[in-house]
Amino acid sequence: MKINDSKKTVYGVFLLFLLMFSFQSFAFFPSGGFDEFNVLRLARWPFYELDTNNDGKITVGEGVGVYIEEGKRGFKPEEIEDIISAIEVWNSVPTSYASVRIAGYYQDPLSLTIPDALPTISMYVTEADVTDETIEADPETVDVGGGILAVTITLFTVTDTLYEVNGQIYPLSAGMIIDRDIVVSATAHRTGVEGIKADLKSTLVHELGHFLGLDHTPLNNLRAVYLTPTDELPAYLVENEVVWMTLPNGEAKYVGATPTMFPIYFEVELPNGTREDGGKDLAPDDISGISWLYPRGAQENFFDIRHEARSRTRRGSGIPSIPLPGGHVVAWADVDNNGYTTRVPLFSTLVGLYEPLINKQLQGKFNLIGLWKTMEVPGKQGEIFTPTYTLTLSPMNGTGLDRQAPPGMSPSYVDSIQGPNSYSVTTRSDSDYQVSFMSEVFHEVENIIDVSKKDAGTPLVWNFAMNTVVSAVSGRTIPQMRPYLKPMFGDPNDVCPLNIIEVNTGTGGGTTTTPTTPTTPTIPTGGSISFTNDLRSFRDTFLMNSDLGLVLVDMYYTIAPILARAMLKDEFVMKIAIGVVLMILNSKWLIYVIGVVLLLLTSFWGIVRMRAGRSRTTRLFQGGSRRLFLIFMLLNFGLLPTVSSRIAYLTTEQLVEASDAVVSSKVVSVNSYMTKNMKIYTDVEIEVIDTIKGDINEGSSLVFTIIGGETNGFVMVCSEMPKFNEGDEVIVYLRYLPKSKKWTLYAGTRSVTSVNTDETTGKKYVMPYSEIDMLYFNQDKKVVSKSSAGEEDSNEGNIPYEEYIKYLKNLKSK
Ligand SMILES: [Zn+2]
Structure with a gap:
């Protein structure tokens, strides 16, 4: 995927009109981000994706089409019922048009040769799940680790970029969602461990929230329940149902206030004293969030x-x-x-x-x-x-x-x-x-x-x-x-x-604004983006001042994302577009003209597409279905009472036991790349300093692969995966995948412990990579400080490196 910079600029021009107008930016925790022009882009599905029959409204049976994996490695019929009822939870919010429909079913094995831009919900089956002859393990590639019940993987573009496949180059606009897939762990939902099984419907309600564009919230009405006063870890998180609501099915009842988008598993306590998964239904915050992203009606x-x-x-x-x-x-x-x-x-x-x-x-x-x-x-x-x-x-x-x-x-x-x-x-x-x-x-x-x-x-x-x-x-x-x-x-x-440039003082009661910038974010000027700024000003000063221009621009923003997406599949259109852009490489003035041409072209494209109706999705899918990419290891699932329908944690002892290798190391290089079917992986090369577990020589180098990463303007985000930089010192828990002969992390961020050197003393200390693992770290600390008689360390309560390695080696021999 090497494309030189001058070409990039050209394509950047072509894609220029994908720059959105600034719009009012509002609340919740929607997934999204600011592009290089500080324009907020929300990672939600565009209207046309939901309007299956292109009639301008979304009614029953329409919605983002997802493909469900069935068959010997996919969901069973009764599990598909759970998927349907989870989808219904989001579909039935009266003030939101967000909806998901099942567009079809597919089975492994899948083609690896074409880009995959199809939303899917798939089951990941590991060898551990092979309990009868109808289930086979999915071919393993990269393990996202233990304690994760399901993930939503999103591939999107962070900058205007080019995608090359089979020698063809395709431009993609910044901030575009290329794909979003939900992958569910079979182990967690079928067998479980110690009699605890995750609730598939609850897992999916949460993941579908991600799928539609909501991120995690810290808001909660929970209390942590400890079984004994000395417990470091709560036995469970629970709330009572306190908000009275009439559900879409007409039933009026109390529901919980904690959003389903709270990232850690929690339960509700029912009046009869029993507890059940709290993620099954939507709290007011979820309802407001989805209604804001996909507003239906007056939102009054x-x-x-x-x-x-x-x-x-x-x-x-x-x-x-x-x-x-x-x-x-x-x-x-x-x-x-x-x-x-x-x-x-x-x-x-x-x-x-x-x-x-x-x-x-x-x-x-x-x-x-x-x-x-x-x-x-x-x-x-x-x-x-x-x-x-x-x-x-x-x-x-x-x-x-x-x-x-x-x-x-x-x-x-x-x-x-x-x-x-x-x-x-x-x-x-x-x-x-x-x-x-x-x-x-x-x-x-x-x-x-x-x-x-x-x-x-x-x-x-x-x-x-x-x-x-x-x-x-x-x-x-x-x-x-x-x-x-x-x-x-x-x-x-x-x-x-x-x-103070701008101060808004509440709504409704009049807004006091000092006379400087309005709500439009400032666009940085000069430098490498002057080219595109010219076009922006053309849009703003010329197009926006004429009625025709307004109509064109408006149409463009509706249609452009479809165009870019469709181009992924249509070489002919792309060749024309690229040819035209190359012709005008050195002429600024001509670029203005071509801008108009492109606006017309895309508007035309939109009309064609409206006629084509639903065939697009069908056609895209015929190209081949897909294979799954993630392996879930949930060996220790259920051992912890705080096991999660989103994240489940592992104690350090469990981690050491479950991993094939545990090493302390220094990161030598980090390399992200995209595979042919548009999945991004990152290879992390480490030099092993201390081997705690496994047959790895100290001083040797080792490469492990994790899903997710950033390359050539694309980012693939997978929940709970860490990022590495050259020079980082880390203790990592690794798993070996025998079929692909690759190493990977055992449990996402949980399998990384950072090693830091105190600048003044030169002494090394360890701390968890993710703050969310602090609970386990504190538990480790108790054990370590008990064994190291009295020696006070001065480094803000961090554990000395040597002590920690000793502690880990000790855990291994248990
Ligand atoms: Zn989540």
């Missing part, structure tokens, strides 16, 4: 609160307040219409989630969208009330579920727009988030310190007469409660007011 029951969160500072001290990106803003609702009961966390967002990194001062802005104006009165058929909300701001510092800072969930983990797993071209670094500030509760007179006092905050309520949100106590609007650019949380930046 939703409202949003846009404001700002900054640090506190002593006035007059000369020290400016700073924005607090990464803070968790939570709306706590009075769900039972009784002011004397405790509030329930119902909706949330991250401070700065939608603010591109170009302006530091804007990083303190937040947008909490999808709050409900009315809710149903519990137990009363059809009666509604207007709930009140208090708002809190808390740092994502792992201090607790109830403080809305779940352990292990850092701001980068949940930053779905600019975190390391987002689609952003430039992602935030850890220092771009704020985690050390005091939590506070919004109060119209003066905020109250500490999120646990949430019930004492000013209750906000939707006022239908004023068409805005007001204080339920004083009736004042947010701009009245927070005049003069004063943020809802923290202190205004009164030291250097010129830094």
Whole structure:
């Protein structure tokens, strides 16, 4: 896939019109990212993908077509029933047009020779699952490891790029989803271990949320239950059902407040004391999220609160307040219409989630969208009330579920727009988030310190007469409660007011905006993108000023993604397009002309396609079905009570036991590449320093392969897979795949422990790669410090490297 840079520019021009107009960016944790022009692109399915019959509306039976794996290595008929009911959960949200339909079924084996752009839901069967002659193991390629029940793999483009297959070159626009697949572990859902089996429907409801474009949320109404006071790990996470809702099937009942998009398995406690998987149904936050991504109808029951969160500072001290990106803003609702009961966390967002990194001062802005104006009165058929909300701001510092800072969930983990797993071209670094500030509760007179006092905050309520949100106590609007650019949380930046470019003060009640930038993100000028900027200005100054131009541009944005996708399959169209672009290589002026031609061309294409109707999908599929790529190892599934329908964890002892090799090593090189069927893998070469387990010589080098990576403008994201850099020192837990003769990580991020050297003492320490594994690390630490008599280490509680290696070797010999 080597294409020289000048050609790239040419294709960049061709793809220029895929630059979207900036649009209002709003709340939840949608997957997406900012492109190189700081335009937000959401990774949701475009309307035309759902409008199966092209009639402009989405009705029963339409939706994103997915292919389901059946047959000897696929889902059994009764499991397909679970898939159907999981799909129905998302399809039946009345305020959303999101829908998924089963487009067909397929079986292994599959062709490897053509690009795969077909959404699928497949079962991954390992050798361990071969319990009768009708089941065969899927051919193994790359293992995503243990403790993962299902993954949603997304292939997308981060920049305008080219894809080459069989000598043909295809341009792809930035931010395009090429493919999204759900892969489910057979072991976890069929056999399980120790009598615990994951619930297939719950797993799929969660994964389908990812499939449609929602990311993980830290919002929860859970409590961790410990069996004994000394337990390091909670036995389970549980909530009670407290929100009264009439479900689409007409049944009115209580549901939980914790979204299905919460990343760790949790349960609901039923009135009779039994517990069941909490991920089966949608909480209000899920419903608001999907309704925002795919709005059906007027969305009249939703409202949003846009404001700002900054640090506190002593006035007059000369020290400016700073924005607090990464803070968790939570709306706590009075769900039972009784002011004397405790509030329930119902909706949330991250401070700065939608603010591109170009302006530091804007990083303190937040947008909490999808709050409900009315809710149903519990137990009363059809009666509604207007709930009140208090708002809190808390740092994502792992201090607790109830403080809305779940352990292990850092701001980068949940930053779905600019975190390391987002689609952003430039992602935030850890220092771009704020985690050390005091939590506070919004109060119209003066905020109250500490999120646990949430019930004492000013209750906000939707006022239908004023068409805005007001204080339920004083009736004042947010701009009245927070005049003069004063943020809802923290202190205004009164030291250097010129830094403030734009301040939105709530919705409905009038927006105070200083007369500089409107909502359009700033486009960086000059440099390598001047070419495309010319075209942008052409679009903005010429096309946008004529009615015809507007129509064309509008049509283009509707059709272009189809075009690019269809081009993957149509060499003839591509050759013409590339030829035309090459002709005008050196003429700027001609580029303007060709821009218009391309607009017309794509508009025409759209018309042709409308006539072609549904045949496109069918045709694409005939090219060959696919094979699966992931191997799940869930040897120890079920041993832990916190086993998850999303993530399940392994203790260090279990990890050592299950891995074929455990080594401490230094990363020598990292190389990502794309296979012919558009899957990205990364080969990581390491030099082995210490062998803890396995037949690997110290000093030798070893290559292991993991799924996911970035290459030539494509990114493939697979949940829970780590990233490596040259020079990293790591302890890794490896698994050997005998058929492909490859090494891979045993359990995603859990199988990586970082080794750091103290700059001053030169002493080495270890810490978990992912903060979410801190629980296990703390347990390790207890054992290690018990065995190393009294020797205090000064490195912030990290475990000394030598001690840790000794500890691991000891675990092996057990
Ligand atoms: Zn997930």
